[in-house]
Amino acid sequence: MTATSSSPAGGSFKDMRKNFLIALGISFTLLQLLFLGNMCYLYGTQYRDGTRFHSLKMLYVDYDGDVVGQSVVDAYGMLSSDEFPSLIQSPASEYPTPKDVKAAVCKGDYWGAVYAHPGASSNLSAALATGNGNRTSLTYIWNGARYPAFSQSAIYSSIMSLVQVTKSAYYARNASNVLATAPLSKNPASLQAFLDPIQATEINIKVTEQGSRVLYNTVSMVMPIIQQFFFMMALNGISAQFHLYTKLGPRRNGLLRMCVSLAFTFIGSLCMAGYIWAYRESWDVNSNQFVLSWMSVWLYMHINFLIVDILTAFIPMQFLPFCILTWAIINVASTISPFELSPGFYRWGYALPAHELYQVLVQIWSDGCEDQLYRALPIMFSWWIACLAIVPFAMSHRCKAALAAEQAASNSSFDNKTTVSLAESTGRDATLHSRQSSTQEIVPQGRRQTAESIRLEHVAYGPSYPTPGVRGDEP
Structure with a gap:
């Protein structure tokens, strides 16, 4: 006879095959549609531009x-x-x-x-x-x-x-x-x-003939978004390792996160301005333009940090890749070519921070020409102020989820102890039926509470990854 492989819970793959294929098919389809839709949107900016x-x-x-x-x-x-x-x-x-x-x-x-x-x-x-x-x-x-x-x-x-x-x-x-x-x-x-x-x-x-010029309004607009997302994952992982959301209140967590984000984006924008200048070749730009570029990119990076912080707090994990990728694509689509060459629909991109950042940078690099500050700075600061107003609610949501996860974990631990005590108090003369009955009543409840604790931890600290070589504050 051939043994049927089964999980520790007792279910065989045959029993779960249908649900597995349905779940796989949904993910397969959604991700294909995600990339198809985003790339169609991006390619649409260049459609018949000539x-x-x-x-x-x-x-x-x-x-x-x-x-x-x-x-x-x-x-x-x-x-x-x-x-x-x-x-x-x-x-x-x-x-x-x-x-x-x-x-x-x-x-x-x-x-x-x-x-x-x-x-x-x-x-x-x-x-x-x-x-x-x-x-x-x-x-x-x-x-x-x-x-x-x-x-x-x-x-x-x-x-x-x-x-x-x-x-x-x-x-x-x-x-x-x-x-x-x-x-x-x-x-x-x-x-x-x-x-x-x-x-x-x-x-x-403004003579701009260096080879890296093709990256200024393309890859350079996407990298800050990806950078903030990766750092957000690291910051959430560190917060989970040290249980910050339960040890500090929302206000103190918010202030800590704000200071860390300002420092990270400050250095990140310096690096971005630095590699633009390092590969400028014979481009005639000066130190004043370097500082202005640095400050403009700093604002753009911090806007994206706040947006990623808000999205990761409220968007369920299974939908987060859809949001982050789409946000990156629509921003780079707004800078990849002039709106005059794109279908009229794409002009809504005037409202996106990446487009306005590029307009500011062009003015800086052109020695004051192409003046778009009257529109670019109000739009960028509107994003920044709106995100600053929303991000405290995101932090409060994380802290509440972390406290709820801790409470669910405590309840699960208490139920496990109750199960052990019940097993010890059960006499040798008890029947097998009575033992199974007690287990069926107590163990599923403990499992449910453990699963709920894990789910809430993901809500509070997700998405995240542990920092290599760092041991957290073990409870």
Whole structure:
């Protein structure tokens, strides 16, 4: 005969197989849906983003008022599409000097700007006629620190395309006149001017070319959330080892937790600013910007610590991974690309702390350009203040659960002693039926109380892991 494997409680796997498969199927399905939903949300931010380039605005001011200035307009007419940024032409009276054009880009009203120099057409005509003259006709402006990888691939490349097509537009508009009048065959300098009639100079408000720039608005926004979650698990484990929630009241526990969280996020934000600076390469940023970045990240990290503290206090353990992962994904989705390129639904991400942190950092790194403090700081401090108002209730909930767990454990211990006393007082003449009856009445109650104690401990101290090499305060 084949023995049937069974648990110590007496149930065989065959008896529990159905429930096991149901539980496995539920977890299997929920986790698949969790990752599917989150990744669909993240991928949705990039869905057909190239068709929304027209939502990005670039400024054009024509200080020339002649053939070169008009060639830029003609070039944009040839390039204009949903996959090319919108070039908004404004009169020179609205932007009287090139400094005003740069200020418009610096302010963040436009992603880039192009302006035709005063007298550009006459200078080019002189260069074609004599071989001498300034052929720099255009200047373009952009901010390399604003979504650097995206700006490099979309804004900068679009401006380069505009400059190149402007040459073709100039030929179409003026080549016949030049060929008829310019001494191209006699003067090599004139020929060179004809072959390359439109030259442009660049003003990059903040050159950001280091390889690590692609991480600033992606991985760097997720790591602080994961870091706070891991530290929360460690802090809960230490609290469980030393039974802090039953030995200290909610107020003292709350103050202790607040001091620890401020210290941890203070050092964590210093480390984050430190590795950004350590790999900055030739990026021109100074110590003042380092400190401002450090303080901004500190606020962001502490917000996430408080959020994780609240979630781990009130969300049941089986649903906690869903909350933490989703929180991380929606935050990074709000920073991974400009909202202009995402479907309109994603603009609710303005309310998320990660997006506002990145806006603050861009302003710091751009020497004050891209001013979004009027919106970013109120949103971040609103998160911080709201979490500070809720976190005392989370601590009170933990302490109450810890006290209830301790009481349930005491009751279970008392019932176990009662069982032992009952067994000793039972006479040798008692029947087997009377012993089984006593055990069935007392043992299940003790087991229920032990299970309840364990459940309440998980509520109070979860999620957690024990600190390696540290022995707690043994009761």
